[in-house]
Amino acid sequence: MKLKELESHLSNVENFSNAKEYLEQYMTTPHLAARMIYTAQTQYEDIENNLLIDLGIGTGMLSIASCLLNADHVFGFDCDPDALKLCQSNIEEFELESNIDLIQADLRRIRLPIDLQRIKADTIIMNPPFGTKPFSIANEDQDEFCLGGIDMHFLQHARQIAQHSIYSLHKTSTRDHIYKKAKDWNMKMDVLAVLQFDIAKLEKKRPNRKTTTTANSAPLKAIEVDLIRFEIKDNMDS
Amino acid sequence: MLTSNILKGVTKGFPLKIKAVKVENVSVDYNRDFVARILQRIEYGALQSAVKDLGLNESLPETMSDAMQQDDEFLKLMHKVLLEYEIEEGELICPETGRKFPISKGIPNMLLQETEVS
Numbered sequence: 001m002k003l004k005e006l007e008s009h010l011s012n013v014e015n016f017s018n019a020k021e022y023l024e025q026y027m028t029t030p031h032l033a034a035r036m037i038y039t040a041q042t043q044y045e046d047i048e049n050n051l052l053i054d055l056g057i058g059t060g061m062l063s064i065a066s067c068l069l070n071a072d073h074v075f076g077f078d079c080d081p082d083a084l085k086l087c088q089s090n091i092e093e094f095e096l097e098s099n100i101d102l103i104q105a106d107l108r109r110i111r112l113p114i115d116l117q118r119i120k121a122d123t124i125i126m127n128p129p130f131g132t133k134p135f136s137i138a139n140e141d142q143d144e145f146c147l148g149g150i151d152m153h154f155l156q157h158a159r160q161i162a163q164h165s166i167y168s169l170h171k172t173s174t175r176d177h178i179y180k181k182a183k184d185w186n187m188k189m190d191v192l193a194v195l196q197f198d199i200a201k202l203e204k205k206r207p208n209r210k211t212t213t214t215a216n217s218a219p220l221k222a223i224e225v226d227l228i229r230f231e232i233k234d235n236m237d238s
Numbered sequence: 239m240l241t242s243n244i245l246k247g248v249t250k251g252f253p254l255k256i257k258a259v260k261v262e263n264v265s266v267d268y269n270r271d272f273v274a275r276i277l278q279r280i281e282y283g284a285l286q287s288a289v290k291d292l293g294l295n296e297s298l299p300e301t302m303s304d305a306m307q308q309d310d311e312f313l314k315l316m317h318k319v320l321l322e323y324e325i326e327e328g329e330l331i332c333p334e335t336g337r338k339f340p341i342s343k344g345i346p347n348m349l350l351q352e353t354e355v356s
Binding site: 049051072073075079084085088097098101102103104105106109113114120 | 240241245264266271272275276279321324339343344345346347348349350
């Protein structure tokens with residue numbers, strides 16, 4: 001399948017109708033998803049015939065893109081029942097019910113309900129929250145939840161369950177920090193592309209958007225985001 | 239069914255027992271290569287337990303040998319068991335703690351309560 005064809009298929013993925021700001025829900029655009037997954041396949045062969053896990057699956061955009069490029073199977077995780085419902089309906093629209101399995105779990109937690117000894121996905125795909133919004137988890141146990149750097153927390157999960165590679169999006173402004181972490185976690189890191197992410201515009205499209213009072217959200221127009229590929233260095237158990 | 243092979247309970251708790259209220263039979267195109275690949279990753283014992291939990295009328299061989307992983311009959315059986323039984327409603331039960339994780343519309347809910355953090 002050609003890139004343009006992939007993107008065109010993905011334009012049929014239904015977007016959030018009522019995105020939850022505290023979960024930083026916004027759809028990975030067809031344009032972005034197509035490029036991300038297409039690159040993963042054509043340059044690295046990380047999609048076709050691979051077992052994938054999608055962390056924070058949201059609308060299902062990345063998973064659907066992967067299945068269109070012949071991924072073996074995807075396990076998709078999300079904490080939000082509304083997102084899972086939307087995702088399920090998108091999956092049905094593309095007739096991929098037997099290719100994508102959904103699991104409701106909270107990825108902000110330290111532990112994942114996956115048996116790490118038993119399952120290793122070849123490739124992890126994700127568009128994690130960037131941690132620009134505060135989490136509404138005031139009453140939760142602080143040790144159990146990750147309060148800041150949520151994208152790094154997702155990345156750490158991904159590192160544990162990835163056999164081979166991870167594709168993720170992170171703010172360009174945090175690149176140095178991610179390089180350091182990647183090194184600590186024994187991963188090779190390549191920035192494949194820098195993308196303009198118009199979160200403000202995406203948020204404007206939300207019908208019920210409340211006006212934010214947080215100081216740093218006011219002038220936010222477009223942010224630069226890195227598409228990063230991480231490669232796991234130590235494959236001791238494969 | 240495939241999903242039941244990767245999930246676990248709060249700490250250890252694997253495999254989760256399955257209590258199915260509604261199981262759907264779906265038809266999925268047989269893809270021999272896919273089944274052969276996925277078999278290398280699954281825990282055969284856990285799959286046997288899952289088949290037993292569901293009371294499926296499928297007789298799985300006691301053990302899975304390398305030769306069987308090439309055998310079309312066996313692969314087709316695995317295809318059927320792993321992909322064609324969808325648990326729509328029911329629950330997964332942690333064998334250690336008895337904690338129940340509900341399955342609703344085919345999606346297992348693994349969210350934990352505050353009190354359960356370890």
